[in-house]
Amino acid sequence: MLRILPTFLLVVALIAAWQGLHLVIGAGALTSPWMTVSHLVSMMATGDLWSNVGATAKAFVYAMGLALIGGIVLGVLLGVNRLAGAVAEPILLNLYAIPKVTLYPLVLLCFGLGLSSKVAFGVMHGLIPILLFTMNAIRQMRPVYLRTAGTLRLTPIQSLVHVLLPAILPEVVAGVRLGFALTLLGVLIGEMFASQRGLGYMAVNAMGLGDIPTIMAVALLITIIAVTCNSLMLMLDKKLQHR
Amino acid sequence: MTFALKGGSVEPLRVAPDTRTPHVTLSQVTRSFKKAGTKEMFAALGPIDLTLNEGEFFSVVGPSGCGKSTLMDVLSGLARPTSGEVMFEGKVITSVPDGVGVVFQEDASFPWLTVHDNIAFGLRRSGVEGAEVERRVAYALGFMGLRDFAGAYPAQLSGGMRQRVCIARTLVMQPRLILMDEPFGALDQQTRLLMGDELLRLWRETGATVLLITHALDEAAMLSDRVGVMSSRPGLFIDMVETGWDRDRDSRVVSTPRFGEINARLWDKLRVETMKVMGARH
Amino acid sequence: MNIESVLRALLVAGFIGLIELLCRTHVIPQSVLIAPSQMLTHLVSVVSAGVYGKDILFSFTNIAVAALLAIVSGFLVGLAVHSMPRLRAALEPLLASYYAVPTFIFYPVFIVVFGVGHGSIIAIAVLLAVVAMITATLTGLDRIPGVLRKSAAVMRMSRLQTAWRIELPAALPYLFGGVKLAVAYAFIGVIASEFILSGSGIGYAIAFAYNNFESDNMYALMLLVLISVTLINAALNYFDRRLQARRQR
Numbered sequence: 001m002l003r004i005l006p007t008f009l010l011v012v013a014l015i016a017a018w019q020g021l022h023l024v025i026g027a028g029a030l031t032s033p034w035m036t037v038s039h040l041v042s043m044m045a046t047g048d049l050w051s052n053v054g055a056t057a058k059a060f061v062y063a064m065g066l067a068l069i070g071g072i073v074l075g076v077l078l079g080v081n082r083l084a085g086a087v088a089e090p091i092l093l094n095l096y097a098i099p100k101v102t103l104y105p106l107v108l109l110c111f112g113l114g115l116s117s118k119v120a121f122g123v124m125h126g127l128i129p130i131l132l133f134t135m136n137a138i139r140q141m142r143p144v145y146l147r148t149a150g151t152l153r154l155t156p157i158q159s160l161v162h163v164l165l166p167a168i169l170p171e172v173v174a175g176v177r178l179g180f181a182l183t184l185l186g187v188l189i190g191e192m193f194a195s196q197r198g199l200g201y202m203a204v205n206a207m208g209l210g211d212i213p214t215i216m217a218v219a220l221l222i223t224i225i226a227v228t229c230n231s232l233m234l235m236l237d238k239k240l241q242h243r
Numbered sequence: 244m245t246f247a248l249k250g251g252s253v254e255p256l257r258v259a260p261d262t263r264t265p266h267v268t269l270s271q272v273t274r275s276f277k278k279a280g281t282k283e284m285f286a287a288l289g290p291i292d293l294t295l296n297e298g299e300f301f302s303v304v305g306p307s308g309c310g311k312s313t314l315m316d317v318l319s320g321l322a323r324p325t326s327g328e329v330m331f332e333g334k335v336i337t338s339v340p341d342g343v344g345v346v347f348q349e350d351a352s353f354p355w356l357t358v359h360d361n362i363a364f365g366l367r368r369s370g371v372e373g374a375e376v377e378r379r380v381a382y383a384l385g386f387m388g389l390r391d392f393a394g395a396y397p398a399q400l401s402g403g404m405r406q407r408v409c410i411a412r413t414l415v416m417q418p419r420l421i422l423m424d425e426p427f428g429a430l431d432q433q434t435r436l437l438m439g440d441e442l443l444r445l446w447r448e449t450g451a452t453v454l455l456i457t458h459a460l461d462e463a464a465m466l467s468d469r470v471g472v473m474s475s476r477p478g479l480f481i482d483m484v485e486t487g488w489d490r491d492r493d494s495r496v497v498s499t500p501r502f503g504e505i506n507a508r509l510w511d512k513l514r515v516e517t518m519k520v521m522g523a524r525h
Numbered sequence: 526m527n528i529e530s531v532l533r534a535l536l537v538a539g540f541i542g543l544i545e546l547l548c549r550t551h552v553i554p555q556s557v558l559i560a561p562s563q564m565l566t567h568l569v570s571v572v573s574a575g576v577y578g579k580d581i582l583f584s585f586t587n588i589a590v591a592a593l594l595a596i597v598s599g600f601l602v603g604l605a606v607h608s609m610p611r612l613r614a615a616l617e618p619l620l621a622s623y624y625a626v627p628t629f630i631f632y633p634v635f636i637v638v639f640g641v642g643h644g645s646i647i648a649i650a651v652l653l654a655v656v657a658m659i660t661a662t663l664t665g666l667d668r669i670p671g672v673l674r675k676s677a678a679v680m681r682m683s684r685l686q687t688a689w690r691i692e693l694p695a696a697l698p699y700l701f702g703g704v705k706l707a708v709a710y711a712f713i714g715v716i717a718s719e720f721i722l723s724g725s726g727i728g729y730a731i732a733f734a735y736n737n738f739e740s741d742n743m744y745a746l747m748l749l750v751l752i753s754v755t756l757i758n759a760a761l762n763y764f765d766r767r768l769q770a771r772r773q774r
Contacts, residue, residue, distance in 0.1 A: 215634055
């Protein structure tokens, strides 16, 4: 408990700074912390917020699922086959560095507006980090583990499930943590210009209406969700540290 | 104290192990690798002709890079010989056969499993039923002195203990042939001597045939029934020394004169080969 | 020229060639994608005619300013935080969670505060990039071997001299890693915000072309962004390698 006290105090200080900023700029541009929270609470009582949360959640779950499966499977394949991995890595790193926004129009043209586009954006953002982390985990795995599996006469499936996957798990979790954040980002950005539903849409719509409290409330909600999920994954990360 | 070597050879005091039944045979075994980036092959090992008898404790010494580890890969079935054949219990081996246990030079304990689960690993994968698994694991834990650490993770243990976990994992599979590649290489001298005693205990208890690869002459001389001296690459056996120790020996043989003679003979042959590897003139 | 580079070049060339073929034979309709060769020729003609000159200037100004702001402020903040271990301990969990939050969700807030234009775009880009620089600065300062500072003390150097002549050069590789990330994030932040909502800039121009079904303009601009990113990355990597080469033991 005592360990998180300094961080807690820092958060309190940040909230105070927020309040200060509000007093300087005015409620028309930035709502105060208290107003934001109460607005959020009142929004939670309506069905409107929850249906938007549901839309974002749905797109996110699809995108995350695809990014996870695609990233891990491809990562394993490219990690196990040295040549394919060596050829693909620079290409993947370059793709990762390109602002995905450059490809948005192409995605829109392929998938149209709506759920499929949002899912595509999410996958675009999240798949590559998961792939790269998984691939590197396999390349850096100590070869003696697989040699041991050989001497214990494990079948290839047994080696994969009981040796390879547990050995790479910590790195994969680190990659998934990053992929999670990026997939969420991709889905939200997609909602900001390619959808009529979802939290990203809510924020942009509120902006068009000059509804600052709603913008801030949505931003606050997303921040809380994102930080909570990240902290849970960090805790999982720590649990794997006994290695 | 000096001692005379009669014409370069040392007379064995006793006949080595009782059983003379061949257990593992290598006939004209060679192994070559492609040189990286070219099409040339270079010979790493052989030709090797070697017969290990049942229950024998055989050590291999040689300069670094001479192909000792390659020999182990071929013996265990992890690698196929480029030519020649390896026979284990009368059958030519093409993959890792049943009844062979391997302990590697590096720590191969799985960091994500407890000591108990590490030891149980091989048994569980080969379908042995739960009660039998527990029985054998409990025995191995006791035998290797790991009972108090059954629930610990390898990261919490010292290097020596982790190697004991690896040995225990091999032991529970009840191997008939145990191959060990410099298992004590990463340990300090005192630990090595004690582990040597444990290894002898293990050998007597299981009745297995043991092949130990080591760079430490004294270790080979102390533990083995027979020591093979390997030349620098390509690895060939250039000498075989029978030690003649009793089966119930332990590390105290190091204080006998015979130990000194064996050591001297091993070093005599090995010194030349080691200098070749180091590029010195001899 | 090893086998991997050859295979890679073949893979990329083959892929582009395939797209070119599929476009020319109209398997991929012109409304969805135009042929790569067409993209290139159109880009050249558009750039030489100076059609998007204003937008290009707008975007690159934003990127440069945002990157510079992020790098300088990130470095200074990192420096300050490093010298205050208690503050750092409190800040660390927040920094670790920072990139978990989709920063873009604050873009509407900035638009309301600064209006549409340079201000909000640079603000969101800086917000995205600054923490990468702070983290890199902290790591870089951490990694300075203690023995170097001890040597400076033995040579009786002043605090400022130590910082300038010992600490900065020692931390430089890590700092440069932060610079690379900051530039990348600034680029992404600027183009993405211009795309979502803006009155000018390359991102805006792409969105405009998309909304008006001007495929050739749109793809030409997308190609421009791709080329710019590749060039900037290549330049930064070149400096990075030169920096690293002198330090290899």
